[in-house]
Amino acid sequence: MKGKMGIQHWLGFAVILVWCLLPVVWIISLSFKSEAETTSGSPQFLPKEPTLDNYREILKDSDFTHALINSFGISLIATFLSVVLATLAAYAIARLDFRGKKLVLSLALAIAMFPVVSLVGPLFDMWRTVHLFNTWPGLIIPYMSFTLPLAIWTLAAFFREIPWEMEQAAQVDGATSWQAFRKVIVPLAAPGVFTAAILTFFFAWNEFVLAISLTSTTDARTVPAQMSFFVGPDPFNPPYSQLATASVIVTIPVIVIVLLFQRRIVAGLTSGAVKG
Amino acid sequence: MAAIEMKHIDKVYDDGFHAVKDVNIDVQDGEFIILVGPSGCGKSTLLRMIVGLEDISSGDMVIGGKRVNDLAPRDRNLSMVFQNYALYPHLSVYENIAFPLRLQKMDGAQVDQKVREASALLELDEHLERRPANLSGGQRQRVAMGRAIVRDADVFLFDEPLSNLDAKLRGQMRAEISRLQKRLGITTVYVTHDQVEAMTLGDRVAVLKRGVLQQLATPRELYENPGNLFVAGFIGSPPMNFVPATVTGDGVELPFGTVTLPDEKAKAVEGKDLLIAGIRPEHFEDASLLDENQRASGSSFRQKVDVVEWLGNETYAYIPFEAPPEVQQQLEQLEKDLDGESMRTQVVIALDGASRIKEGDEAEIHIDATKMHLFDPATGENLTVDLDNAGIVPANEASREEVPA
Known part of the structure; x- marks a missing residue:
């Protein structure tokens, strides 16, 4: 970067900022409006009388809190399993030479490209037969299979970057293969592991089609699906403020997670391992 | 331990x-x-x-x-x-x-x-x-x-x-x-x-x-006592010089002149024809700096010096020479084995820093023949090696074992 940033740069930033954040601000603003205000003929941008009623009400709504618990549970479990499996698989792909390695990789990619919607029908039938319909595993399993490919690809790229010598050094130092993997390779691939974890978590957290199709009650329904049931008493006047409040609440964990992990993703941990 | x-x-x-x-x-x-x-x-x-x-x-x-x-x-x-x-x-x-x-x-x-x-x-x-x-x-x-x-x-x-x-x-x-x-x-x-x-x-x-x-x-x-041409060329810096040598009675003829060999070396190469002589740069000297005794242990020749590098404590002088094809080929192969570039055939001479030889001078150079080694151009084997002081040379061990059998 050379010189100071000119006025036109700041102007550009402002435009993009407004463009991106306006809808977010609108939703936040909505969540603080009373229902009467949202249904009135000419709503204004900022709430006339800001109120926390929406938040109080929605947190009292047991359907919503159930859905929130389901969302957390399902997303976290799917993320955890997916990352663990992907780490092991990616390590094998990066380090071992085995037959069918290319096949595994391209198959994984093919799965990632598969439209989710096309699986809803068959999965619905299958899950009903094996009694996975409307259960946590019923959602965790498809979430894993859709996020694993991306996680494997991301992690395999990270593992390939780690010099072989690291493991060899660990082995000479007295580590078993497993210890070398756990104590040296995984910490070095941490940025990759976090990246994969975040991508997986977002997918599971935001997923709607499977969540609405493979559940029937709040036993397993997640927040995005649950929100479609916020219809209110009047079909022509959906409770916008309630919907906005729910949106704000589901977005908070995502923002928190990104803020927590972004530094770990950015830090290139392998620097200094070998002579650069 | x-x-x-x-x-x-x-x-x-x-x-x-x-x-x-x-x-x-x-x-x-x-x-x-x-x-x-x-x-x-x-x-x-x-x-x-x-x-x-x-x-x-x-x-x-x-x-x-x-x-x-x-x-x-x-x-x-x-x-x-x-x-x-x-x-x-x-x-x-x-x-x-x-x-x-x-x-x-x-x-x-x-x-x-x-x-x-x-x-x-x-x-x-x-x-x-x-x-x-x-x-x-x-x-x-x-x-x-x-x-x-x-x-x-x-x-x-x-x-x-x-x-x-x-x-x-x-x-x-x-x-x-x-x-x-x-x-x-x-x-x-x-x-x-x-x-x-x-x-x-x-x-x-x-x-x-x-x-x-x-x-x-x-x-x-x-x-x-390098066991063969490769070791001789690998060990030492600047490396040992390799020049063609033709056996003539009690000595060898080098591109610069004839050098008389000590008896045991002469015996080792008896009956051979074309060989490669290996001489370390420091076994050359500016003859004008030597006293009579030192001159006796070898031969001197006059040669034009191509390039001179004065380093203070010593001087490197370069003298180009022509090599017959058999030797040339072996030397090129050696260069390749040593990861080097195939360069022009020249000898590098380490002279005393006090030497006043300049580029283009025709100088009298002395060779210490007792330190010279002679190699078979076909196999690269050192014919004048003192095996008692050469550690283990697997190639020679093998041939030694074969002899009694």
């Missing part, structure tokens, strides 16, 4: 490449041995077979009286310093050094004591809490060594540890490694392609070429 015996070690890679061919090396307990050779000679492969990172195709690797061919690296109790250090970047210097101890589940106080000892020895005390990324090359190198010595390993292995350092640091670290090894007295195997490191560090040096052990001897033996 342990001796290493390598018996008929072979390494054939999956793609059929024969990287190490029937190598036999006995490393004594506490000995510092160097594996040296140009790139691709199999020295690193051999080292990795000792440590267990590479499978042994055939032969026996015996460390401390135990055959270790099928043991995993961690069961061999060796420690190794890698070429690129291979430090664990996510751990502090302290934890890097402590890593092998932690794997042994040693208790904290003992770990701390051992790490502090190692760091004191390597002067790393002030860097213990830093990360490898924030260290200089020399410091990283020391951390890698700390990790190797902290564990009471039977053998130290070094894989070109100094090749990533700049020249000055390399000299310092070389002395450091030598001091450390003497102090700890642990058997050490050190791989390098740098003949200076090989000569200065090693108790004995194993010279390898394309997977074959050429000679295993002390640095002095290698320098004074």
Whole structure:
């Protein structure tokens, strides 16, 4: 970067900022409006009388809190399993030479490209037969299979970057293969592991089609699906403020997670391992 | 502490490449041995077979009286310093050094004591809490060594540890490694392609070429009695000069003139025709600087000097010559084996710094014939080698064994 940033740069930033954040601000603003205000003929941008009623009400709504618990549970479990499996698989792909390695990789990619919607029908039938319909595993399993490919690809790229010598050094130092993997390779691939974890978590957290199709009650329904049931008493006047409040609440964990992990993703941990 | 015996070690890679061919090396307990050779000679492969990172195709690797061919690296109790250090970047210097101890589940106080000892020895005390990324090359190198010595390993292995350092640091670290090894007295195997490191560090040096052990001897033996053309060309800087030599009665005719040979050398080459003479640069001298006695031990000739490089303490003079095709071919092949560029045929002469010879001068140059070696141009074998002072030369051992049978 050379010189100071000119006025036109700041102007550009402002435009993009407004463009991106306006809808977010609108939703936040909505969540603080009373229902009467949202249904009135000419709503204004900022709430006339800001109120926390929406938040109080929605947190009292047991359907919503159930859905929130389901969302957390399902997303976290799917993320955890997916990352663990992907780490092991990616390590094998990066380090071992085995037959069918290319096949595994391209198959994984093919799965990632598969439209989710096309699986809803068959999965619905299958899950009903094996009694996975409307259960946590019923959602965790498809979430894993859709996020694993991306996680494997991301992690395999990270593992390939780690010099072989690291493991060899660990082995000479007295580590078993497993210890070398756990104590040296995984910490070095941490940025990759976090990246994969975040991508997986977002997918599971935001997923709607499977969540609405493979559940029937709040036993397993997640927040995005649950929100479609916020219809209110009047079909022509959906409770916008309630919907906005729910949106704000589901977005908070995502923002928190990104803020927590972004530094770990950015830090290139392998620097200094070998002579650069 | 342990001796290493390598018996008929072979390494054939999956793609059929024969990287190490029937190598036999006995490393004594506490000995510092160097594996040296140009790139691709199999020295690193051999080292990795000792440590267990590479499978042994055939032969026996015996460390401390135990055959270790099928043991995993961690069961061999060796420690190794890698070429690129291979430090664990996510751990502090302290934890890097402590890593092998932690794997042994040693208790904290003992770990701390051992790490502090190692760091004191390597002067790393002030860097213990830093990360490898924030260290200089020399410091990283020391951390890698700390990790190797902290564990009471039977053998130290070094894989070109100094090749990533700049020249000055390399000299310092070389002395450091030598001091450390003497102090700890642990058997050490050190791989390098740098003949200076090989000569200065090693108790004995194993010279390898394309997977074959050429000679295993002390640095002095290698320098004074190279077993063949390759070793002669590899050891020494500037390298030994090779010139065509035709045997004539009691002497040899070189491109510059005839040199009378001492009796035992003359006898060794009796009946031969065209040979390659190997003369080290310092065995030439400006005849005008010598007294009568010194002049007697060789021959002098007048030759035009092409280029002169004055370095203060000594002077390098270059004299071009013409070589017959057989010799030319062998010399070109040798250059290739030594990783060098095939250059014009010339001799490099190290003269005393006091010499006043200038470029383009016709100077009188003296050759010390007692130090001259004569090589067979077809096989590269040194015909004038003093086998009693040449360590082990596998090629000659083989021919010796064949004779009585």
